Amino acid sequence: MIEFSEHETTIKGVALHYSRKLENQFAEDLVLGVNDITSANKARKLTQFFWDMADQAAKDYQADEELEFKVDLEDCMEKLMNIFIGYTKRAGFNQQWIEESNRINDS
Numbered sequence: 001m002i003e004f005s006e007h008e009t010t011i012k013g014v015a016l017h018y019s020r021k022l023e024n025q026f027a028e029d030l031v032l033g034v035n036d037i038t039s040a041n042k043a044r045k046l047t048q049f050f051w052d053m054a055d056q057a058a059k060d061y062q063a064d065e066e067l068e069f070k071v072d073l074e075d076c077m078e079k080l081m082n083i084f085i086g087y088t089k090r091a092g093f094n095q096q097w098i099e100e101s102n103r104i105n106d107s
Contacts (some may be wrong), residue, residue, distance in 0.1 A: 001033045002087050010069050011083070014076050017067060018053040027053075036091075043093030047100035050084050055075070 004012040012031060019028035026042075029035035037043050044045040057073045063073040067073075 001036055003084065010071055011076055013069055014071060018056055022056060024049050024054055035100050037088065037093060040093055040096045043096035044100045046084060046088065047097050048104065050081060051104045082094055094100050094102055
């Protein structure tokens, strides 16, 4: 389960905002603690969501779209990346994160 500390409630809120905006029920369930990564495929889905979320956040920033949260989106995305990487690593799927990130970013 992805765990957010009490100091990360805003970051969790941003992840929920984008999971809903992108209509990604899988990601929403992960952030809410309803679902867990139990397979390589699910790890890839989380990785895809992260990069979709980062792209959407960049578009929102460019469009000067306000969130209900007063956050530095770049800093928030960096923190979410670290949380998601740590989560996939603890679940035993770090390699899937790396491979899927490389595929998405053409590395």
